[in-house]
Amino acid sequence: MxxxxxxxxxxxxxxxxxxxxxESSPWRALRKQAAQWGASESAWLDLKSKAIIGESIVLAGWHRRVAGRRLATDVREYFSRTENLDVxxxxxxxxxxxxxxxxxxxxxxxxxxxxxxxxxxxxxxxxxxxxxxxxxxxxxxxxxxxxxxxxxxxxxxxxxxxxxxxxxxxxxxxxxxxxxxxxxxxxxxxxxxxxxxxxxxxxxxxxxxxxxxxxxxxxxxxSGVPATRSLDALPTPDWLGAARDHRCHFPLVHYESVRGCPYRCNFCNYPYLFDDEKFRYKSARKIADDWQRYRDELGVEFISCLDSLFTLPRRRLSALCEELVRRRIEVKWICYARASDLADRDVAAMMRDAGAHQVQIGIESGDPQVLANMNKQCSVEENAKALDNCRSVGLTSVVSLVVGFPGESEASLATTYRFLHDHPPDFHFLAIFSTRVAGVPVLDDVNRARFELHVDSNPRTVAPYWRHSSMSSAEVGRHVRQLNRALIENRVSLNAATFYAGLLRYSAAQRDALLDFQRASVNDHRFLGRGFDLLHGWIDRRLAEDMARRKTIFTSDSVNDPGWHSIRWRSR
CATH class of the missing domain: 3.40.50.2300 (Response regulator)
Structure with a gap:
């Protein structure tokens, strides 16, 4: 309007x-993909990533269609929710x-x-x-x-x-x-x-x-940057005006309370966004005032915090939780949280008591050496405690993992699988290591030499090709697909992309039914699964051929290494 x-x-x-x-239309999605493909170069790694994500979504959608009313009530109820898609x-x-x-x-x-x-x-x-x-x-x-x-x-x-x-x-x-x-x-x-x-x-x-x-x-x-580290002076986004524009009510609104990040993980460019390298944030009182306004004016049920890291500063988090409880601002909130903060069970319980509903945690890997290579400054033990605490206090956990970072190998991926099996999150999202953003620390001269990292500098691709001393982009997608399959078949965790639509109202009581549904979706439709096997094989060949053509950068034998399929993870 x-x-x-x-x-x-x-x-x-x-x-x-x-x-x-x-996406609301598969045909329009294909049209957009075709348009992107026509404007891109060296796009096979990106296509591999999309094929992995799309496979789980398509198999789950097909299983829902075929099973129909035979699906468990919890599964039908879960997929009836679409609030995540309508905001x-x-x-x-x-x-x-x-x-x-x-x-x-x-x-x-x-x-x-x-x-x-x-x-x-x-x-x-x-x-x-x-x-x-x-x-x-x-x-x-x-x-x-x-x-x-x-x-x-x-x-x-x-x-x-x-x-x-x-x-x-x-x-x-x-x-x-x-x-x-x-x-x-x-x-x-x-x-x-x-x-x-x-x-x-x-x-x-x-x-x-x-x-x-x-x-x-x-x-x-x-724009330049603010004169202070406080973001309290920024205008509060007017979600009431947005509701008028869209002529509808939003049970969920998005919120931002920080910009930048105090950490410097080697794979991440978030600390350098907004043309600003300092970590800036809103005060606990400002956040509570904004949330109370959204609750009173709009009757919102959920607030999704899009910050890189919501649990820092710790003093602000404690003050906000106290303020939300004191004012009885009864909204459920979702945030990105650092595992080292959630490793303290009292912090996890404090957040839950103040309305926290779901936490998204960058676990990134279950292997200590890979975490060290990432400069994650968070240990495997802290990651484990964070996931265990979330389950014990009733916080939904959504974890992200980066597959293929320098130091990644068959052994490290097996370690990551065992970690997730022993400390299962509610949902997982697997991302392929990316070298797209030139400013991330892993691409500086010291790290390139340290990891023997070679990167395609082609600016016209979302997912540039790379190789390092232990893996290359020709094989990483196959590892991601296999890890995802192991997590599904062994009922470890739910694929966040598949279950995105109903994620907002997920409850632990639905977990078993959804895990059974997910496993059936990949095991009960062999013909469709075989079609995806053929698709992935075709993409893998094209990716390897394209990397071989750029042989001045990529000369590793791993480009054509057939040994990836020997890896198998099973529940103990």
Whole structure:
């Protein structure tokens, strides 16, 4: 809905990812994948990753269709929930909040809408003169360019912002078709862009600490950083306005209370986002005030904190939990938590008593040497205590693991499986080690030499190829698929991608039924499973061939190593 009645919208806000867990149409998903493929190079590793994720989702969907009413009641109840899929991105809510403050009318759309290309979407593109395209959930130019091709109009100015904008702004001439790359804090940048719009795109000025760098294709507009570590002065995202825009009620809202991260894990670029290397955060009182507002005004049931790390500073966490209990702000909340914090059972219990419902933990590996290589600063023992404590106090645990980091091997993966078997989380998500972001610590000269790490520098791929002393990208996908299969067949954990839609209302009482359902979905449909075997074999061959063609970078025998299939993990 336009922000100001009686005036045509002038800004179109487009958010979302190219392919994500909210896909509503398999045909449109394939169309988006084809568009990305056409704009990418060396994309076989990315395709392998998507095939692994898609396999579990497709098998589960097929099993639900075939089993029908024979499914357990807990399974049918679980998949009837879709609240996770129906909430707009936080980026959209932040941008529209800022535009309302500037009295600038706007329209909203998702990247899925762009590819739907229906009459309402075409009308929005025809009406608006300025497009805010968020790259928060986009990963490289291969995903940006197909979107630009569909939204470019002669009367448009396009602003690309979000995490990817920071990466694309490093060096080069900017991006053809993108007028402004907006880097840093949107809360500072939107008022500057609003003035630019009101000037008829004649005057773009950036009062300090903001700055402007004009390049051949794009203007690089940087926000600068706050003067203090406090984020309390940032405007509170207006979810009531978002509810009016979408004409619906949201039982869940997203929230952000920190930016950056005090840790420096070797694989992670989160500490360097927002063009800022300092860890900044909102106070416990500010968070409690915002949550009380959402509860009172919107009646929200769940708040999902998208922070890199919510459990630090510890003093803030304790103060917030005390405030939530004292005020009786009865909302359930979800957050990213560090295992070393949850290893203290009193902390886990305190969070549960204050309404914590689900914690997402970066376990990353069950092997101590791999964790050391990652500079994770968290031990296997702390990871184990965290998962055990979550189960004992009643917190749902969702763990992420990075497969293929330097030092990864058949032995380390077997160790990781045994760790998960002995300390089972509720849900798991397996990610392939990525070298996409140039600034992550593992890619500095010291670490490259230490791990004998070689990386393809091709900028037109979401998942660049790599090899190191113990593994290469030609084999890592097969390890991920096999580890995922072992976790499913041995009823260790639920695949988070498969069960994403109902994750919000998961309860421990559903666990056994869902584990049985998941195992049946991969074991009871051999013909469909054989089809995926053939698909993965074809992708593996193409990936190995493509890496071999780039032999100046990749000369390891592991590119064509057939021995991966000898690994087997079984419950003890």
């Amino acid at each position: 336009p922000a100001v009645q009686g005036r045509p919208p002038t800004v179109l806000v487009i958010t979302g990812g190219l392919l994500n867990e909210k 707009p991105e936080l980026t959209e809510v932040v941008l529209t909040t800022l535009l309302r403050a500037e009295a600038i009318p706007y329209e909203i759309a998702t990247i899925d809408d762009v590819f739907r290309d229906d009459r309402p979407m075409r009308a929005k593109l025809a009406t608006c003169t300025l497009v805010f395209l968020s790259a928060t959930l986009l990963r490289d130019l291969g995903e940006v360019e197909p979107i630009l091709q569909r939204i470019l109009r002669p009367h448009h100015r396009i602003v690309l912002g979000g995490a990817l904008a920071s990466i694309l702004a490093e060096g080069g001439d900017g991006i053809p078709g993108v007028d402004v790359l907006a880097v840093g804090y949107g809360e500072t940048l939107v008022p500057i862009l609003a003035s630019y719009l009101r000037s008829g795109f004649q005057t773009l000025s950036a009062p300090p600490p903001a700055s402007i760098d004009r390049r051949r294709h794009s203007i690089i507009l940087r």
